[in-house]
Amino acid sequence: MEVIIEQLGTTNNVLERQKLDAHRVRIGRAFSNDVILNDEHVDAVHAQLEFDGEGRLFIEDLGSVNGIRRPRHKGAVGRSEVISGEVFLIGRSRVRIYAGTHPVAPAVRIRASEMFLLWLGKPQVTIGLVLLYLAAKIVATWLGTIGEFRWSLVIEQNLGEVMLFIALAVGVYFLSVLFRRGGNFLAHISLLVLLFLFSSLLDAALVVALFNAGDAHYPLLRTFDEGRGYLELLIYLWSVLYLAFHLPLGRRSLISAAVVAVVIGVNSLPEDELTRFIERQSFPMEQRFLPPGLLLRDSLSGQEFGKRVEGLFEDLERERHKALESRDEQLSEVNRDDVVAAEELPELNAGPGLPNS
Amino acid sequence: MNSEHAMLQHRSRAESAACRGLFVIGTLLLLASVVSAQPTEYGSLFERLKPALFTVEVVDRASSNKNAQGSGFLVGPDGLLATNYHVVSEYVLDPERYALKFRGVDNFSGALEVLALDVLHDLALVRIVAESMPGALGEPFELVSTPVREGASLLALGNPYDIGISLVPGTYNGELESQYRKMIHFTGALNPGMSGGPTVNPDGRVVGINVAGAGNSVSFLVPVADLQRLMQAVPASAPAPAELRAGLAEVIIGHQATMIQDLLAGDWTLEPFGPLMIPREIRPWISCTGSSSDSQPEVPWQSSHSNCVLNDRIYLSRSLDTGALEMVFGWYHSDRLNAFQFSRVYEQNSFLPFNRSSDDDVTEFECREDWVGIEALDGEAFKASHCLRAYLDYPGLYDVLYVARAQRAGAEGVHLHYTLAGVGRESAAAFHRKFVGSLQWK
Numbered sequence: 001m002e003v004i005i006e007q008l009g010t011t012n013n014v015l016e017r018q019k020l021d022a023h024r025v026r027i028g029r030a031f032s033n034d035v036i037l038n039d040e041h042v043d044a045v046h047a048q049l050e051f052d053g054e055g056r057l058f059i060e061d062l063g064s065v066n067g068i069r070r071p072r073h074k075g076a077v078g079r080s081e082v083i084s085g086e087v088f089l090i091g092r093s094r095v096r097i098y099a100g101t102h103p104v105a106p107a108v109r110i111r112a113s114e115m116f117l118l119w120l121g122k123p124q125v126t127i128g129l130v131l132l133y134l135a136a137k138i139v140a141t142w143l144g145t146i147g148e149f150r151w152s153l154v155i156e157q158n159l160g161e162v163m164l165f166i167a168l169a170v171g172v173y174f175l176s177v178l179f180r181r182g183g184n185f186l187a188h189i190s191l192l193v194l195l196f197l198f199s200s201l202l203d204a205a206l207v208v209a210l211f212n213a214g215d216a217h218y219p220l221l222r223t224f225d226e227g228r229g230y231l232e233l234l235i236y237l238w239s240v241l242y243l244a245f246h247l248p249l250g251r252r253s254l255i256s257a258a259v260v261a262v263v264i265g266v267n268s269l270p271e272d273e274l275t276r277f278i279e280r281q282s283f284p285m286e287q288r289f290l291p292p293g294l295l296l297r298d299s300l301s302g303q304e305f306g307k308r309v310e311g312l313f314e315d316l317e318r319e320r321h322k323a324l325e326s327r328d329e330q331l332s333e334v335n336r337d338d339v340v341a342a343e344e345l346p347e348l349n350a351g352p353g354l355p356n357s
Numbered sequence: 358m359n360s361e362h363a364m365l366q367h368r369s370r371a372e373s374a375a376c377r378g379l380f381v382i383g384t385l386l387l388l389a390s391v392v393s394a395q396p397t398e399y400g401s402l403f404e405r406l407k408p409a410l411f412t413v414e415v416v417d418r419a420s421s422n423k424n425a426q427g428s429g430f431l432v433g434p435d436g437l438l439a440t441n442y443h444v445v446s447e448y449v450l451d452p453e454r455y456a457l458k459f460r461g462v463d464n465f466s467g468a469l470e471v472l473a474l475d476v477l478h479d480l481a482l483v484r485i486v487a488e489s490m491p492g493a494l495g496e497p498f499e500l501v502s503t504p505v506r507e508g509a510s511l512l513a514l515g516n517p518y519d520i521g522i523s524l525v526p527g528t529y530n531g532e533l534e535s536q537y538r539k540m541i542h543f544t545g546a547l548n549p550g551m552s553g554g555p556t557v558n559p560d561g562r563v564v565g566i567n568v569a570g571a572g573n574s575v576s577f578l579v580p581v582a583d584l585q586r587l588m589q590a591v592p593a594s595a596p597a598p599a600e601l602r603a604g605l606a607e608v609i610i611g612h613q614a615t616m617i618q619d620l621l622a623g624d625w626t627l628e629p630f631g632p633l634m635i636p637r638e639i640r641p642w643i644s645c646t647g648s649s650s651d652s653q654p655e656v657p658w659q660s661s662h663s664n665c666v667l668n669d670r671i672y673l674s675r676s677l678d679t680g681a682l683e684m685v686f687g688w689y690h691s692d693r694l695n696a697f698q699f700s701r702v703y704e705q706n707s708f709l710p711f712n713r714s715s716d717d718d719v720t721e722f723e724c725r726e727d728w729v730g731i732e733a734l735d736g737e738a739f740k741a742s743h744c745l746r747a748y749l750d751y752p753g754l755y756d757v758l759y760v761a762r763a764q765r766a767g768a769e770g771v772h773l774h775y776t777l778a779g780v781g782r783e784s785a786a787a788f789h790r791k792f793v794g795s796l797q798w799k
């Protein structure tokens with residue numbers, strides 16, 4: 001005789017499903033049971049399911065402390081027939097029981113991307129990635145340290161980032177425990193490290209590209225730089241929504257895309273005065289320099305560059321007219337203020353200091 | 358007269374104890390002093406000159422508040438005054454907002470009109486408007502006609518801090534060599550408010566016009582010859598301020614073109630600097646300073662800079678000056694850093710324009726930046742930033758900022774940088790060609 005037993009979460013989501021082929025099924029906290037419930041309100045051997053001679057299924061309390069109840073019913077169940085699909089509260093665990101013939105939804109197919117995310121949770125993968133991260137940090141610190149390299153610098157310069165990773169992973173872990181009783185902490189650490197390594201690679205590529213580029217390519221590279229940030233955010237959200245909340249593909253894609261869209265929207269709001277001011281102050285020459293070996297292209301000749309510089313005069317004439325117009329606008333505003341001030345304070349117009357002789 | 362003699366006698370006695378050479382010099386000083394024997398008390402001279410001295414004020418029309426104050430002096434009939442351009446500039450640039458007024462010694466006052474400007478030499482000729490003309494004016498100042506000897510006593514006149522017309526004695530110390538435009542070095546305390554006043558010799562003849570002080574009694578005068586030139590072209594009636602402003606851009610472009618032409622003439626003498634041969638004091642009016650970092654054990658790189666400037670600024674308004682030029686070369690090297698670490702040091706440099714300006718005066722810098730092979734330096738690749746900004750009110754006038762940087766093999770880097778303030782398009786191009794064309798590797 002077959003019976004299907006489901007452990008349910010707080011929202012009646014299925015946490016675990018077992019199909020057992022037995023005449024009698026024992027449920028409790030001890031390892032010797034057929035169905036083990038990790039719940040301190042469940043006794044070591046709490047309940048028993050048993051088929052009678054006619055194939056009917058009964059649930060029976062084996063003298064537990066907290067008993068068996070039906071949700072929204074006060075009375076405890078001593079021994080009762082089970083209707084297929086009924087939910088019982090055993091201790092505080094919700095358990096749904098089906099007869100073996102009950103049709104069950106087919107198992108969700110795990111996609112390659114999800115396999116990969118789960119694979120990230122393997123301890124050896126996490127350890128490997130963390131070692132790779134450490135190596136990258138050591139190399140980066142050594143290359144970037146002006147002066148004597150000390151091992152303590154690696155810690156000093158990267159402690160903040162590591163703490164951030166751990167804090168994020170712990171935070172998401174607790175969130176996921178709240179929602180589905182158990183998160184994938186190691187997979188999350190692996191994900192963060194992997195994203196960091198990916199982002200560092202893109203960053204390095206961008207620095208080399210910027211170093212090699214002329215101003216004609218700066219807008220493209222700036223767009224690439226911004227897009228890179230959004231892509232990383234998208235990947236992170238998409239993965240976390242699976243690892244921590246087990247959202248199906250469609251929903252997690254939709255939610256992460258929506259969040260990224262909002263971020264892009266906020267970033268592309270009209271700039272305020274301050275941002276414009278900061279941007280104006282930065283000359284293009286204020287970017288990273290790299291060793292000459294990383295210059296991968298031919299330089300322009302003096303004449304070619306000179307021709308490009310000639311083109312500036314046209315741009316400047318346009319800028320000049322624009323600036324003159326905006327200055328005139330400001331001036332006319334100031335003048336309007338002056339008129340008001342003069343009307344309010346008429347005695348100032350004929351001040352005693354200046355006889356009009 | 359007596360006290361002067363006493364002082365000199367005292368000095369002679371002291372020097373007689375010294376060696377014979379010093380004694381001879383002492384005698385010469387004595388002789389010179391006797392020849393140009395001067396009164397030490399200028400009461401009567403001051404009395405005579407005072408009626409021809411004026412306080413010039415720019416007044417905000419809306420609030421009647423004084424915006425700027427300087428001095429001026431009578432140089433011709435009909436109330437023709439000379440003063441500095443920078444005293445009247447606010448009025449010339451914005452006559453709707455500001456009025457130009459004068460005050461004389463007997464506290465009579467009235468309006469002024471501007472007849473002619475010379476921004477290059479910071480001079481202006483103004484005239485008391487007919488309605489404001491007082492009954493009697495003092496005698497106009499006479500201008501000196503013979504050359505002045507270095508060391509001669511001079512008297513600066515003006516109204517410092519608007520506390521009243523004052524007389525400041527000092528010394529003529531010749532014309533400055535460190536500037537392209539001629540200017541007199543006057544040792545005497547010129548303070549704000551004295552701008553536009555005359556500096557006269559003990560006979561009361563004008564030698565120069567007060568223009569600037571550098572502190573500690575180091576002061577500068579505009580030579581009277583520049584004033585004479587301006588006075589030859591005084592129009593009969595005052596042109597509108599807009600008319601006065603109209604030709605300024607061409608005047609500055611022309612002046613700067615002459616200066617650049619002078620600078621670019623002939624081959625530059627190059628001097629060694631790190632791995633480079635660079636121009637330094639290629640003209641007497643270009644002054645250079647150099648600096649090197651100390652080699653401290655905790656700083657694992659060394660740097661040197663050569664900084665040459667023509668600090669000859671043309672005043673245009675309170676927020677804008679122009680005409681300055683600077684050439685800066687930097688050399689960084691290290692035998693302790695790897696190439697990546699060295700890049701971090703090398704990229705720290707930032708380059709800023711050399712002249713004063715505000716958002717209302719100039720556009721933003723527009724730049725072209727790319728890798729350029731500099732032919733004179735064996736075609737080596739430099740990341741060059743060539744930036745220009747335009748003056749809003751002076752069409753055709755630009756500031757140029759050029760930086761070329763290269764990190765070379767073996768943790769070494771050089772940068773080449775110049776700023777040119779207030780030049781026309783042709784001058785900018787000619788200077789650039791010469792600058793990048795004249796450099797050499799050592």
